[in-house]
Amino acid sequence: MLDLMTDEILTRALREDIGTGDITTMSTVEPERRIMGRFVAKEEGILCGTQIAARVFALLDPEVQTRFTVREGERVEKGQVIGTVEGNARSILSGERVALNFLQHLSGIATKTRSLVEQVKGTKAKIADTRKTTPGLRTLEKYAVRIGGGRNHRFHLADGLMIKDNHIKASGGITQAVEAARAAAPHTLKIEVEVESFSQLREALAAGADIIMLDNMSLEDMKKAVEIVGGRATTEASGNMGDKDLAQVAATGVDVISVGALTHSVKAMDISLKF
DSSP: OOOHHHHHHHHHHHHHHHTTOOHHHHHHSOTTOEEEEEEEESSOEEOOOHHHHHHHHHHHOTTOEEEESSOTTOEEOTTOEEEEEEEEHHHHHHHHHHHHHHHHHHHHHHHHHHHHHHHTTTSSOEEEOOSOOOTTOHHHHHHHHHHTTOBOOOSSGGGOEEEOHHHHHHHTSHHHHHHHHHHHSOTTSOEEEEESSHHHHHHHHHHTOSEEEEESOOHHHHHHHHHHHTTSSEEEEESSGGGSOHHHHHTTTOSEEEOTHHHHSOOOOOEEEEO
């Protein structure tokens, strides 16, 4: 999980939060003061981001020791001590907010993902994220989705061919778009087409689409669409899925359910650091 890109993200976050200096800490805490703090879960959830939180403190002060007693992806209970941080008090105080922001945000995503994965348990449907992520934080947020038991959709525009409604209009139609994509793309990339009607669905199948995205269809229409596809392509349900009963969506027989709400509007998990 930790790489140069992650360090860039964390360094920017620290620079944003500390600015030219943590004047409160610098003026109230002695330079050599050491302290130990405990991370406490204030609510039940799935823990994610422990490596990130530890790295925040390490970037500020390599001598700060951060230890978590709960592994990534494990459920924690309200009031549970999930880890400790020990070292120079100034370093810990200056990094506290950034470390908690990442830990809370990523745990919130993992928790939400796990709840949706559990809704479709026992079906073939897989829960996937989208590109509706916080700008600059996509790699971390998609990591949290995996920790929660979900799947990753495209990481970026070069990661796959997805022909959506505006591409269809701009290219002159589904058939034209798929044929052009097939001619230009390497054989290793699959072609996904977003459809909103049965006529579009049949055209996408005839054109040879590998994945069919069923956009904002009713449960009845999704079930019929899956029957029409008949296993000739992967089916993906999309469109405000975060507001729907995903057990019912999965029961239509779709292969994937993509949920933008996993990342674009998730509630952070409440975690505190107590000295």
